[in-house]
Amino acid sequence: MSAVVESHDHHHGPAKGISRWLFTTNHKDIGTLYLWFSFAMFLIGGAMAMVIRAELFQPGMQIVEPEFYNQMLTLHGLIMVFGAVMPAFVGLANWLVPMMVGAPDMALPRMNNLSFWILPFAFGVMLSSLFMEGGAPNFGWTFYAPLSTTYAPPSVTFFIFSVHILGASSIMGAINVIVTIMNMRAPGMTLMKMPLFVWSWLITAYLLIAVMPVLAGAVTMMLMDIHFGTSFFNAAGGGDPVLFQHIFWFFGHPEVYIMILPAFGIASHIISTFSRKKLFGYTSMVWAMVSIAILSFVVWAHHMFTVGMPLAAELFFMWATMLIAVPTGVKVFNWVATMFRGSITYETPMLFAICFVVLFTIGGFSGLMLAITPADFQYHDTYFVVAHFHYVLVPGSVFSIMAAVYYWLPKWCGNMYDERLGRLHFWLSFIGVNVTFFPQHFIGLAGMPRRIPDYALQFADWNMISTAGAFLFGASQILFLFIVVKTVMGGKKATPEVWEGAQGLEWTVDSPPPYHTFSTPPLVK
């Protein structure tokens, strides 16, 4: 016990060697771990996407077996959602939330470390299923029953348990963020003075705590149906396979907002800084995010319009979904109004942020098209859907993460990145992403089904173009890795403020910030 007493008062730098990363309780270290982990997962999930696109380069079966294609498709989705995008946002929250609210660290630092270290184990289990008998999960990232129950490979059991511990990680991470924000703000920082990234994470954390347990319930019911004779998803016993879809999407729709709300926060910071203007409509930004979060709980069945629901349900979910366009529109207008008459400069973070606003809006519009029930009967399960959600996730979430990395990396490591290389990375990614996904709108509207490794000859040209774009996009991420490593290794020293006129507590400390910031909270006026 005496060790406990002695160790707490003197502040010191990081521990040496590997133990720094294994046993750390420091929010900056844990943020770094999350970010590197998510980047590794981004590359692994990306490699799987390359397998998919390579197979689709030409019609006919060329490279992989259909069974393996299904496994790639499933793991690509799972890894990108749970391994790349979500951990990247949690990493950003770890780095930024304590510094933005003027707290010494996250509220529960040891649990913070646990939330991270669950991830490598969970994905280790999930990826190891590739080498198990019957192969990896092959039922798509939405794992609909009975594909994921009656007809699943044996590795589904490992998949189910890895989802359980991933959920535990997310819940603990979210509790940590929410408690930090509620309890650790510097004196004077009222809720409506919080930076928007903090607001976006407060709402995201709430969504995570609300829906990750529902996902745990869904996979538990799967487990019971597969191994213990229950009949939740089997009509022969009085259950219903559609019940699975309802439960999954009750989780799944808030989940997609979990992957976009922090992006809203990031874009608000960056657009305001590089327009050299105060953000337009702060209060409406907050309430827009709150409305989006609330609405996200009552729109889930728009993923299931064709499954056979009563007409009243189809109508309700159509109108509720369209309502979301209102708060989202508020946000887009606010970003545009912030840029209006600003003294804009186009550094790499700003390029990514503007691109985020434009391309995310395109993804939002195709979402509105999909929300129209009768039209969705045509679009459902086509490449139009694939194009839609990749537009909101890649140039949406992923670009916002890249924008955030360019924007805050000089703060984190104390060195400026190479602006020319950064812009090159942006333009390659921008071209790559549009060449990949824009043609998928066309082939989708023409009727090409998603998740099928072969297709009719009429889709050949656009698929070939899409694959070319995908490889361009994939390759340009190696450049991103190079730029980040180069910046961490050295470069022009960054000032504490980094960007002219950047607002927020994180810009008041040195670049890089000391290992422990705000041991005594600053006073916010």
Add this chain to the structure above:
Amino acid sequence: MSGYEKYYVPDQSKLPIYAAFSMFVLIMGAAGTINAVGTGDSISKYVLYFGLALMGGTLFFWFKQVVQEHLAGLDSTQLNQSFVYGMAWFIFSEVMFFAAFFGALFYVRTFSVPWLGGEGEKGLANMLWQDFSPTWPLLTTPDQGSMYNIPNKSMSFPGWDKMLLWLPLWNTIVLLSSSVTVHMAHINLKANKKKKFNIWLGITVALAIFFVGLQALEYYEAYAHYGLTLNSGIYGSTFFMLTGFHGFHVMLGGFMLAVMLTRSVFYNHFKPGHHEHFGFEAASWYWHFVDVVWVMLFLFVYIL
């Protein structure tokens, strides 16, 4: 906010990564064991046991350290508030876990079972098994028992005359009383009557054990005399999953309270002050939570 206490940021710790590793061993063991049911694979079982032991050990030392830090006076009022918020949000996540199973129950009762019986707009589903007539509790499954067992009796309210022999009623009485007793313990703790606190808390733990015993008896009845099993179609599925997970949570909550009792009786932990007994308070919140879940179960699984 006058004067600002220093927030305690713990030094680096080996506990979290041990916990993560334990989870890894645990799920490898659990998945391996479940996949190997009936094949005679004996290794996974031991991996599972090892994982459980690791997890238990890690949690023990983790909580021990937190308690020691508290006793050493390292936690400020603000840190205590973090625990308060943390526990509240954890309970909210548990509420949402149960919501998934209650949602499943409401869905099958309101939609899928009537549809399978031919009712309403989606009654076409009746073409699958045309002899099926929907009832709740659903004893005869749509496939008329070719895949699933048909129980001869459900757990629902048996009528006023047989009410006193109906176990769920006694379970309700036991659990509701235990919520009162744990509250009495709390009142006495705040009044610094440690002896009374120990007695009321002891009664609560005893009631928890009694509840689990009654629940075990009910499960025995279901399996041995009613033919009601996990394999009895959607009624058995929802019944056992809802009451089973509730039972697990009662065991967990009871275990927490038992730990608090041990800490109080043998180590004289907990003082009346507002921030001097959150360990107990958190466990009692959890206990009230499992109580509320039971009330919902009693209403929607047993009575309605």
